[in-house]
Amino acid sequence: MSGLFDQFKEWYEKRHDYAKAWKARTGGQVVATMCTYTPEEILIAAGMLPVRVLGAHEPQNVTEPHIFGMFCPFCRDSLAQGLLGRYDYCEGVTLTQSCIQYRQAFNSWRMHVPTVKWDYYLPMPNEVQSRFAKAQHYAEIKKFREYMEGVIGKKLSDADLKRGVEIVNENRRLLRELFEYRKETNPRVTGVDALYASITAQFVDKEEHNKELKRVLAELPKQANNREEGIRFMTIGSENDDVSFMAMVESVGSTIVIDDQCSGTRYFWNEARIQDDVIATIADRYCERPACPTKDYPAHTRFDHVLKLAQDYNAKAAVFLQQKFCDPHEGDYPDLKRHLEANGIPTLFLEFDITNPLGPFRIRIEAFLETLGEEELF
């Protein structure tokens, strides 16, 4: 929607400028985060700005000595940004365990990006379904708190952490409210709008982001929902901030109404359940959130979650945005595809790289749309 989401768009396009300005304004530390399992609540409680590392979607030649070319494009593009000095304003870098490719990108970052002053690897269990997982993650969150206390040189009180939880929970709640608009017929919020809002939540000061979300939510009911929605799509995959791809999809007769991606719903879908023990509040939230494929075994909980999202948002079809060489997602794909199709949701598979060929992708999207409609042609 023209205008209403401009602030999010500007934040996205000038994210480094934003972070530098934040740092100059507040004097706080900026932390490069490399996965949405990062417990941002603790970083915020420590007065820091968590900034999720994103790629630049442009060719690069700096990662080859550090990580394999057959690691996923997002890992390579992310690491490239560090090696190229584009996150030189970040004192810290942290990764919460998800996949091995991300971990190696993180290791290379902490060793070879000269501006890194501290780094922290948070070894979250991948088998979050294990009965021991929450206890283990509790212990790790506690250790992370202690480490951060060392970094800032003072204790983080429970009240500090609770404040962090409240801020992040509010952000999650507001994003959910925004995404509710995508259930509408001819939705007022497009896939591009939603992407700008959810991806910027991962690097903009949460309180500022919350304020902007509230402004947008107050304005949205006054806006007409006169967009012709076309076919309602869901997107599925890992990280995706390819705005030009999303805009292309929505320009050829479709609207992206929901996603299961870590750049979207997986990041903010569930709030932390408030418990007396704030560490348990934080630890449990990450064990209970909609799972990334790396943390979704032995039961595939995400299959029904994805299907329910598609049904709740009345998606007519799903597009898999598969980061090339992303083994966890690729491993899930055949069964998830079958699960969706068995429940009446046709799918299309597209393989994403650091740069994506919009022309050939457009043919695939249009041809997919033609298989879903165009009955007047026969």
Place this chain on the structure above:
Amino acid sequence: MSSGEKKEYWRWQESCWIDESKDWRAAKIVTAGIDVGSVSSQAVVCVDGELYGFNSMRTGNNSPDSATNALAGVLEKSGMKLEDITYVIGTGYGRVNVPFAHKAITEIACHARGANYMGGNKIRTILDMGGQDCKAIHCDEKGKVTNFLMNDKCAAGTGRGMEVIADLMQIPIAELGPRSFDVDEEPQAVSSTCVVFAKSEALGLLKAGYSKNKVIAAYCQAMAERVVSLIERIGVENDFFITGGIAKNVGVVKRIEKLLGTTAAETKYDSQIAGALGAALFGHTLMLKQGASATKAA
């Protein structure tokens, strides 16, 4: 040929044809499909839902001109004017740049519809081997696409790759297929999946003492293996049909058939026009269903 003049071995036969037995002036609906591909452009004119004429030529350096030139061939040969055509659909890579088109439809849908016309309504699996990509398509009895796959980011296994090999071997492209069988034993396929590297590998084979025919056979086999891996991902269901320029290369087609253990349906039509034909047929259906409002809506 004068000395110093470069022979274009890659240049395939352009063609223009109209069905003299039909009188387009007596037709109720005249539609056209324009397929502007990366290598070739075709214009097909249908009268009352039947193929009337086509023109197939090399794509120029600009899509609108290529579309105009392709259609001009049929217009000139038939005495038709652009305004005599009720509905025009653009398809192919240049589909949105056909200046006189009422609608654009992807070549995937158009090839399926064209194959349905050319090969009959039993056709379920289509392999479109075009200039810069190949597509495996599954369709229903109406020619409606139910599933499809395209090759990714690479021109190996496509018409342009074959043109490169024709130039390298200095053998006219139409002779490559038959000559690929004139070998004492079938060679291993060239291993590269990239046109440029395949060319390097072909040069290496020549230097290693391979005959030209054997190198061509190795390239045809590589192309066949590449597209078969694509088509097997959507599953081959009979009847099976091949469209696009490579369908005219018997060296590739026979090897595909051998790998798949099936035979491609034969057609009396030029396989290269399938996309444009499908587009023209879609235009006819739209006119039947929507009448004049179809052109207004467009």
